[in-house]
Amino acid sequence: MRAFTYERAADAQAAVKAAAETPNAKFIAGGTNLLDLMKLEIEHPAHLIDVARLPLAAIEETPEGGLRIGAMATNSHVAADARVRARYPVLTQAIVAGGSGQLRNKATTGGNLLQRTRCAYFYDTTKPCNKRAPGSGCGALEGLNRNSAIFGASHACIATHPSDMAVALVALDATVETLSPSGAARSFPLMELHRLPGETPDIETHLVPGELITAVVLPPAPEGGQMYRKVRDRASYAAGLASVAVAGGRIALGAVAHKPWRAADAEAALASGASADEAIGRELEGAGENGRNGFKINLVRRLVPAALAEAREQGRGA
Amino acid sequence: MSSVIDWESTSNPVKENRAGNIGKAVDRYEGPLKVTGTAPYAYEVEPPSPPAYGVMVSAPIARGRITAVDTAAAEAAPGVMLVWTYMNAPAQGPRPERYDFFTPSPRPALESDRVYYFGQQVAVVVADTLENAQAAATLVKLSYQDDAAKAVTFHDHFDEGVQPPGESDVEIGDFEKAFAAAPVTVDDVWRTPLQNHCQMEPCATTAWWDGDQLTVHTSVQMVRFAQNSLAETLMLPHKSVRLLTRYVGGGFGGKGSFYEDLVLASLAARELGRPVKVAFTRQQMMHGTVHRPATDVRVRLGATPDGRLTAMSLMTTTHCDRRGNFTEHASNFARSLYAAPNRLTGHRLVRLDLPVASAMRAPGEASGTLSLEVAMDELAEKLGIDPVELRILNEPESDPETGKPFSIRQLVRCMREGAQLFGWDRRLPTPGQVRDGRWLVGMGMAAAIRGNFLLPAKASFTVDADGVITVKQGMTDIGTGTYTVLAQIAAETLGVPLGDVRVEIGDSELPPAPGSGGQFGAATAGSAALDAGMNLRKAIAEIAVNDPASPLSGGDAAQVTFQDGVIAIANRSERLSELIRRNRPDGLTADGEVRPAADASKWSSHTYGAHYVEVGVDTITGEVRTRRMLGVFAAGRILNWKTARSQLTGGMIWGVASALTEGNAVDPRYGSLINQDLASYLVPVQADIGELDAIMLDEVDDKANPMGIKGVGELGISGAGAAVANAIYNACGVRVRDYPITPDKLLAALTAI
Ligand SMILES: Cc1cc2nc3c(=O)[nH]c(=O)nc-3n(C[C@H](O)[C@H](O)[C@H](O)COP(=O)(O)OP(=O)(O)OC[C@H]3O[C@@H](n4cnc5c(N)ncnc54)[C@H](O)[C@@H]3O)c2cc1C
């Protein structure tokens, strides 16, 4: 870790202003990801703007019948919220499938969305990695890449996005609200937050530098069952090998791409009457394997129909 | 010279257990300190004056040379006090050509421009704060010439395996002939991956000097070995170094030796005239210390149709570092397990550009049982015989290779009692029969065996004027319960309440004991303690009968009894504290020791057990979760029901780890390991372990040592993973012989079903 300066932002406007004016500044919320990355010499911000205590932690009803979740609401807080549990169980399930209790107590909604990949080569600074050191190459491409992407990967990067929460939010068709460095608010579908790696895997989202996430907005809960299933090497506290969120007619996949992956082809096939097996088969036509991760294709093929069936069961029960 | 015959025929307070301290579920002696965070681990020890902080820099290549060194920027960084590389590190004792882990010898740090493995420490930066040292460490610029062979995985070099130095294969009868003639056979290879110890406490040292006298607090399993080796590294007389290791946050074999933190903290503290702390980071622990090497174990079994083994062979190929000697003896345990007239066992060793291989959690057994105990399951299926019955059919009368009688062997009883308690009769022999929703459920079992050892050790006991007994021994407690069992032995031997015993261990100034490892700790340290206690009893009794002021005056010293802090001859008694206050107000000390018996080698002495496991296999995803585990163990007299059970269940959990999650993969391009933290190196978490129990049979092994106890630390893991693998097969009909059995490996086979 290197020396850095630190400030606690008084309000959201002050936070984006500081970010715009200070070179090489970063927001820090729970710090559960950023501090690790700094200690391991993967990120070297010169200045930290602490946003954790901004008054953006509330969970409120929206006029449309949805919920607005403040960006600083902790993962534990969101997962335990009675309204979230009753109306958006897939979100609670996804959050509690992530990390450990201690991490979720610190982790925030905004920080969770922007957490960085768990690719082992990204974490080891002695290895090439286009995401950490653009142009150095991709260590994972011909390496031990069992947990890499099957959708949307590029020859520059095959990493996956590790968030569980974001997968559920994509299936729920959530919207992100932000404050840009100029101080202007904007909102856009969460599905459009993350990018595919392309040639620039170091640029991970469509946020502009210094843009602050202020909230995530959930539309009214969809009809039908919801469910989150995460497959992992151990029962808890492990990155997913693949995960699936089902909410109404929407399906999102986790740990399979550089972003939470909306299975739009599968959804379309289902809507036109295809079976679950056919639908996921359609989605997987676009999948490709990289070295050792081919099992994920098989895994997703089995996982999604099972999750759809379970969600349907629950929808009926409700 | 001690003798097994004497041990067997002599009674002592531990055997008699009048006050009932032995075997009791006594809470940990140091438990309150640990759970309140007030037990200082090595890095937390407060030195006499403010310390400086050292941070090490590790090599990014698997083999080669440092070609250029630029430390100017690091030296100029804020707070930096010194920067050392091989260019300017102080002179140290020369490293022996090949070294082993029990003979003290110099272990110089930053010794040359040569890099032998990825993650080797190549520089150290010492600064006024940890943060300044960390920041400056990033500024050390070293250039390298990378000479590593491009493929450094074990399997690329498999064929280069040679006989480990000084060893040969052990053959009894004619294995090949018998195997070829056997009507029923199993012939498969099992692979275990390289594993890391992953102790919770990384290696760390706090060091300071007082003139020519060095004091170090560090985290090691063997006090005397580390003290002597450090002194030799620093080219000092042994007694110039005082080494303390009061609390150790896990060892698992990985702290049997010591590493650069100890050497560099000592050297830097001398150079700077100020205490220095140096610790490994979690990432540095993975490469910079030691690991359990990968193995390939080929098992061949030949049997008659009625289930008698006629041929048995385990051949292990494994690896170590270029300069090392360590061999993972995964075949050895099989030499004592089952009867078979024709037998062949041995090892092949490959030297690679990889970090240093060494002992970890039941070296040999932990890896080897993952093959043989699954092979027995496969054989049982081929024969149509229950796996428990197959093992019982091949139970030997005496040690199957040496013919020596067993000191005691209750393996069959472990298996039978385990089967009954677990409900083994409910297991369906045909796989894939039991469904629970999306899960297939199955049961598996395996036998457990682990050697029993006794090493020379000393101890001393002091009684003070308050009647408090202090046990002193250069022993370690690496989280196992050593403090507690020594206190129990002292309380029972001197007849004082447990609360009147103090235990001082982990200090090289105390009477030497070999330390913790090879599950010899309690037996070795405890036997020496018992002897010291017996000598103290004698000394006390002599004083009492010769003290005219004592009610015991004029009595027979041999008749003095010790109970509840009172010494007595028949109805004449007084408090121990009163006697000592009158006669030895400054306290009375007696020494004791234990040596291996000259005739111990006449017996085959082991600990045994049987594991029963029920798992669920998710048919959709290939995820495996253990549902129930039961281990039944026979390991001599149990000193403390609670700490022994914790050792055994902990071992069983490590067995689950080795079967399902644990292992590190080598990226052959870099000679480095892929998992470098505890988020990616997966050991089981609470949610992975369902019901778990360990039962200890009533047993006394009077031939093992004066107390009739044996070790339990490494028994629990032995065989546990094999039982999991067998349960997976019983659940879903898939055998994965490449550990760990992760969902990706199972899924391929599940899809085919
Ligand atoms: C061992 C371990 C295991 C984990 N396992 C899982 C898991 O299984 N599943 C899972 O989903 N997650 C997992 N996580 C990740 C964890 O969920 C994230 O670290 C956490 O959600 C990040 O939130 P934070 O508030 O701590 O973010 P921080 O670390 O504070 O910040 C992360 C990033 O987001 C930026 N940022 C934070 N808030 C904002 C904002 N409001 N606007 C703009 N930028 C912002 C920061 O600048 C930084 O770049 C794990 C983490 C660890 C350490």
Ligand code: SF4
């Ligand atoms: S996959 Fe992406 S994150 Fe991983 S090494 Fe390649 S570029 Fe880096």
